[in-house]
Amino acid sequence: xxxxxxxxxxxxxxxxxxxxxxxxxxxxxxxxxxxxxxxxxxxxxxxxxxxxxxxxxxxxxxxxxxxxxxxxxxxxxxxxxxxxxxxxxxxxxxxxxxxxxxxxxxxxxxxxxxxxxxxxxxxxxxxxxxxxxxxxxxxxxxxxxxxxxxxxxxxxxxxxxxxxxxxxxxxxxxxxxxxxxxxxxxxxxxxxxxxxxxxxxxxxxxxxxxxxxxxxxxxxxxxxxxxxxxxxxxxxxxxxxxxxxxxxxxxxxxxxxxxxxxxxxxxxxxx
Amino acid sequence: xxxxxxxxxxxxxxxxxxxxxxxxxxxxxxxxxxxxxxxxxxxxxxxxxxxxxxxxxxxxxxxxxxxxxxxxxxxxxxxxxxxxxxxxxxxxxxxxxxxxxxxxxxxxxxxxxxxxxxxxxxxxxxxxxxxxxxxxxxxxxxxxxxxxxxxxxxxxxxxxxxxxxxxxxxxxxxxxxxxxxxxxxxxxxxxxxxxxxxxxxxxxxxxxxxxxxxxxxxxxxxxxxxxxxxxxxxxxx
Amino acid sequence: xxxxxxxxxxxxxxxxxxxxxxxxxxxxxxxxxxxxxxxxxxxxxxxxxxxxxxxxxxxxxxxxxxxxxxxxxxxxxxxxxxxxxxxxxxxxxxxxxxxxxxxxxxxxxxxxxxxxxxxxxxxxxxxxxxxxxxxxxxxxxxxxxxxxxxxxxxxxxxxxxxxxxxxxxxxxxxxxxxxxxxxxxxxxxxxxxxxxxxxxxxxxxxxxxxxxxxxxxxxxxxxxxxxxxxxxxxxxxxxxxxxxxxxxxxxxxxxxxxxxxxxxxxxxxxxxxxxxxxxxxxxxxxxxxxxxxxxxxxxxxxxxxxxxxxxxxxxx
Numbered sequence: 001x002x003x004x005x006x007x008x009x010x011x012x013x014x015x016x017x018x019x020x021x022x023x024x025x026x027x028x029x030x031x032x033x034x035x036x037x038x039x040x041x042x043x044x045x046x047x048x049x050x051x052x053x054x055x056x057x058x059x060x061x062x063x064x065x066x067x068x069x070x071x072x073x074x075x076x077x078x079x080x081x082x083x084x085x086x087x088x089x090x091x092x093x094x095x096x097x098x099x100x101x102x103x104x105x106x107x108x109x110x111x112x113x114x115x116x117x118x119x120x121x122x123x124x125x126x127x128x129x130x131x132x133x134x135x136x137x138x139x140x141x142x143x144x145x146x147x148x149x150x151x152x153x154x155x156x157x158x159x160x161x162x163x164x165x166x167x168x169x170x171x172x173x174x175x176x177x178x179x180x181x182x183x184x185x186x187x188x189x190x191x192x193x194x195x196x197x198x199x200x201x202x203x204x205x206x207x208x209x210x211x212x213x214x215x216x217x218x219x220x221x222x223x224x225x226x227x228x229x230x231x232x233x234x235x236x237x238x239x240x241x242x243x244x245x246x247x248x249x250x251x252x253x254x255x256x257x258x259x260x261x262x263x264x265x266x267x268x269x270x271x
Numbered sequence: 272x273x274x275x276x277x278x279x280x281x282x283x284x285x286x287x288x289x290x291x292x293x294x295x296x297x298x299x300x301x302x303x304x305x306x307x308x309x310x311x312x313x314x315x316x317x318x319x320x321x322x323x324x325x326x327x328x329x330x331x332x333x334x335x336x337x338x339x340x341x342x343x344x345x346x347x348x349x350x351x352x353x354x355x356x357x358x359x360x361x362x363x364x365x366x367x368x369x370x371x372x373x374x375x376x377x378x379x380x381x382x383x384x385x386x387x388x389x390x391x392x393x394x395x396x397x398x399x400x401x402x403x404x405x406x407x408x409x410x411x412x413x414x415x416x417x418x419x420x421x422x423x424x425x426x427x428x429x430x431x432x433x434x435x436x437x438x439x440x441x442x443x444x445x446x447x448x449x450x451x452x453x454x455x456x457x458x459x460x461x462x463x464x465x466x467x468x469x470x471x472x473x474x475x476x477x478x479x480x481x482x483x484x485x486x487x488x489x490x491x492x493x494x495x496x497x498x499x500x501x502x503x504x505x506x507x508x
Numbered sequence: 509x510x511x512x513x514x515x516x517x518x519x520x521x522x523x524x525x526x527x528x529x530x531x532x533x534x535x536x537x538x539x540x541x542x543x544x545x546x547x548x549x550x551x552x553x554x555x556x557x558x559x560x561x562x563x564x565x566x567x568x569x570x571x572x573x574x575x576x577x578x579x580x581x582x583x584x585x586x587x588x589x590x591x592x593x594x595x596x597x598x599x600x601x602x603x604x605x606x607x608x609x610x611x612x613x614x615x616x617x618x619x620x621x622x623x624x625x626x627x628x629x630x631x632x633x634x635x636x637x638x639x640x641x642x643x644x645x646x647x648x649x650x651x652x653x654x655x656x657x658x659x660x661x662x663x664x665x666x667x668x669x670x671x672x673x674x675x676x677x678x679x680x681x682x683x684x685x686x687x688x689x690x691x692x693x694x695x696x697x698x699x700x701x702x703x704x705x706x707x708x709x710x711x712x713x714x715x716x717x718x719x720x721x722x723x724x725x726x727x728x729x730x731x732x733x734x735x736x737x738x739x740x741x742x743x744x745x746x747x748x749x750x751x752x753x754x755x756x757x758x759x760x761x762x763x764x765x766x767x768x769x770x771x772x773x774x775x776x777x778x779x780x781x782x783x784x785x786x787x788x789x790x791x792x793x794x795x796x797x798x799x800x801x802x803x804x805x806x807x808x809x810x811x812x813x814x815x816x817x818x819x820x821x822x823x824x
Contacts (some may be wrong), residue, residue, distance in 0.1 A: 023622050071798070071802070074802060075801070078805070080568075080621060080622050081568050081625075082801050082805060084568065084570075084622070084625065085753065085754070085757065085797055085800075085801050086797065086798050086801040086802070088750065088794075088797065089793075089794040089795065089796070089797025089798040089800075089801070090794060090798060091794070092790045092791070092793060092794035092797075093790075093791045093794030093795055093798070094794075095790070096788060096789070096790035096791035096794065097788075097791050100787050100788055100791070209633065212626055212629075212630075216623075216626070245641075247637070247640070247641050247642075248641065250637050251634055251637045251638065253630070253633075254629075254630040254631070254633045254634030254637065255630075255634055257626060257627060257630035258627055258630050258631060258634065261616075261619050261623055261626070261627045261630075262615060262616075262619075265619060265623065325704050326704075327700065327703075327704065346703070346708075347700070347703035347704050348702075348703045348704075348705075348706050348707055348708045348709065350704075351703070351704055351705055351706035351707075352706045356704075356705070357704055359701070363698050363700075363701035364698075364701075365693070365694050365697035365698060365701070365702075366697060367693070367696070367697055368690065368693060368694075368697060372690055372693075375687065375690060376687060376690040376691055376693075376694055376702075376705075376707070377705045377706065377707070379706075382687070385687075421705055422705070425705055425706050
């Protein structure tokens with residue numbers, strides 16, 4: 001069920017990559033920031049984490065817009081390596097600051113720690129709520145991209161920025177919004193993750209590895225693909241941890257990336 | 272390899288993209304020393320044909336023979352080394368390299384000989400003054416000339432030109448066409464894709480017309496001009 | 509072609525003095541300075557090796573640590589478990605890495621752009637995880653790591669890496685000013701266009717990949733002999749990939765001496781940062797990276813060439 005949260009992280013990455021053309025290595029750090037956001041809101045002002053999830057959407061959207069306006073927009077027409085290095089710099093800057101201010105202590109949000117039986121199986125409350133939230137947000141995103149005018153403009157920008165520009169779409173603005181949405185998705189995924197997993201400054205690294213595997217599985221810029229890809233990675237991870245070992249499960253992202261790039265470089269699904 | 276017979280033979284070539292045939296059982300010969308125009312509406316398969324001849328794409332079925340040798344399925348660089356050169360519709364010189372480097376890199380053999388040849392060719396296309404400039408600093412038309420010089424550096428016998436006259440000013444266009452005739456009289460064979468029928472009519476001996484991936488007419492320019500079916504397809508009369 | 513040499517005997521004399529000075533360092537400098545210079549030269553080889561392939565072909569190799577780790581592991585295990593003499597173990601590690609790189613290059617260099625970069629990261633991370641599992645433990649000692657003593661004196665190690673760095677710079681100089689270098693550059697400029705002009709791009713990029721693997725691998729072997737220790741997370745650490753890239757960008761990507769200058773400057777900056785702001789070292793490092801990309805993308809040498817301080821010559 002963690003797969004649905006991975007899918008959120010992956011969709012954010014693939015959206016930004018596809019539309020803005022920037023591979024955001026710092027994406028995982030925003031997941032971490034999202035998790036800390038929920039943690040601090042909970043422990044300092046006793047904010048209900050479920051409310052944090054809702055609040056994190058606009059907050060991280062705004063953070064993303066700001067970062068894109070100030071920094072990443074300058075990289076749009078440059079060699080892809082520039083963006084890789086810059087966002088890598090941003091990534092280590094953010095986690096080191098987090099480590100400095102919040103220390104390496106593992107933290108968690110103790111909320112919804114009970115469980116309930118259903119159809120003869122035992123379900124943990126937090127996992128069920130996380131799953132539900134992730135599904136809800138994914139559905140909202142898909143509907144937004146499909147039907148809203150901004151969503152349509154974003155898709156047009158992704159397919160052909162030059163044509164979109166000629167058609168009167170402000171591609172610059174669309175890139176900004178998309179970047180905001182990408183960061184928003186990462187942050188929100190982080191708040192959801194905080195409901196059931198430990199939080200620490202370097203947690204971004206594991207999520208970015210999975211997000212890359214998901215993007216490669218689903219095909220670059222393919223939102224639906226990322227959704228399915230996230231679920232696949234989540235299930236694979238569960239199965240391998242259960243039947244082989246947790247150590248081997250860590251190889252899944254790298255192995256997936258290599259296999260897919262070699263066998264089906266366009267991803268598993270058609271656009 | 273025989274010195275008689277056509278320099279290029281296209282035999283029953285089929286290439287599909289998904290279900291759509293870009294080339295459909297296309298066959299023709301190109302005679303040594305000719306200048307052949309390749310005409311047809313957009314999407315008729317002209318550029319695909321160039322890609323198949325140069326090995327950038329592989330045909331689904333059919334064969335391409337160059338100087339009697341089957342070159343189907345060979346790699347682009349192998350075909351280029353055999354003597355087939357091409358220029359692209361969108362120019363593809365190496366922008367971050369100087370003009371001289373753009374030519375030297377294509378040449379084979381002794382360094383001094385290669386540089387000498389590169390200078391001759393830059394002189395021929397009248398770009399010798401800019402030899403130390405980066406190719407990205409050239410105008411569109413000049414880049415086309417540089418691109419042609421690269422093909423000549425390759426010592427290609429058969430030269431495929433994809434819309435050489437498009438997008439450049441008339442003076443440069445005339446210079447380019449004069450150069451083509453000059454090279455043709457030295458024995459180079461040309462195949463030219465062009466939309467401007469005037470260019471085809473005044474410069475090509477032969478023309479081949481494609482539509483929906485099929486050859487619909489072939490002959491001298493006069494014959495093509497009088498061909499009813501073609502006129503219908505091409506000019507919508 | 510000989511503009512540099514026309515510059516006079518003075519340049520050559522200066523170079524000779526510099527080389528003599530570098531060779532003489534162990535006779536008068538303290539161990540601290542010797543180790544610092546060892547690190548400078550190790551990273552100079554990493555950066556130059558990376559630049560040789562990625563700077564010319566435009567294929568961003570994000571798996572430099574893979575070359576380093578594989579070669580480091582082979583040589584370290586040979587020394588630790590089989591009692592090999594270091595001078596024999598190092599080249600075996602590098603040759604082994606080069607040979608596997610032939611296969612890896614054939615498979616992964618078909619992948620273009622960012623995907624190639626990601627696939628190299630995946631390869632490195634995957635190998636790191638695998639080396640730590642119990643399945644590989646009989647050979648690699650698993651995640652515990654391998655401590656060993658190679659019985660090499662610090663000055664000898666210094667001269668070895670100095671010699672390698674010197675050879676690497678010479679090789680880069682030769683490649684960058686040759687037609688082979690130009691052919692590699694066409695891959696960066698327009699790979700398909702190069703093919704239709706008769707350039708065998710696959711062969712060229714794989715040979716450059718292997719050459720890069722050999723030089724970087726050799727430096728990697730020396731690196732771990734110097735550390736007397738190897739373990740998976742240390743050998744395949746992402747920083748071993750990124751630091752050389754940053755050094756190259758700092759000095760000037762696609763130039764002969766840029767990576768060398770970058771390695772020298774950056775190792776000293778690293779020392780200062782590490783001493784002054786240990787806690788926030790990575791943050792400052794990250795900020796420097798971002799600043800480099802935003803304000804100084806062409807690097808020091810590229811900038812000097814642009815401003816006309818240095819001639820626009822491929823040999824620099």
